[in-house]
Amino acid sequence: MFKLPTCPHCNSVYYYKDIKKALKQKENTCNHCKKKFFATNKAGKAIIITADIIIILPLDYFLFSIIPNGPLIPVFIITILLISVSFLLFPFTAKFKKSST
Numbered sequence: 001m002f003k004l005p006t007c008p009h010c011n012s013v014y015y016y017k018d019i020k021k022a023l024k025q026k027e028n029t030c031n032h033c034k035k036k037f038f039a040t041n042k043a044g045k046a047i048i049i050t051a052d053i054i055i056i057l058p059l060d061y062f063l064f065s066i067i068p069n070g071p072l073i074p075v076f077i078i079t080i081l082l083i084s085v086s087f088l089l090f091p092f093t094a095k096f097k098k099s100s101t
Ligand SMILES: [Zn+2]
Pocket: 007, 008, 009, 010, 011, 012, 030, 031, 032, 033, 034, 035
């Protein structure tokens, strides 16, 4: 699951920043074999966002319950940090698929 995607035609390995770029474009041309493919990470995004909710909600609840008088700012910072980290994982869940055109 958390594996960088490869070109569906020639299996070339793509780097993190290239995957981010590929996800922004509708169609991509492989740098190596010049064949077209498209990048998607819809399924991966859904899994990560679900995991975020499963992890963050109980964690926030736990932090509020152990520290009375609501430590709003630290909880807010932890929540934002966890969400940011999970967003960084998006390219790892990307899939490259052969373009039909
Ligand atoms: Zn290729």
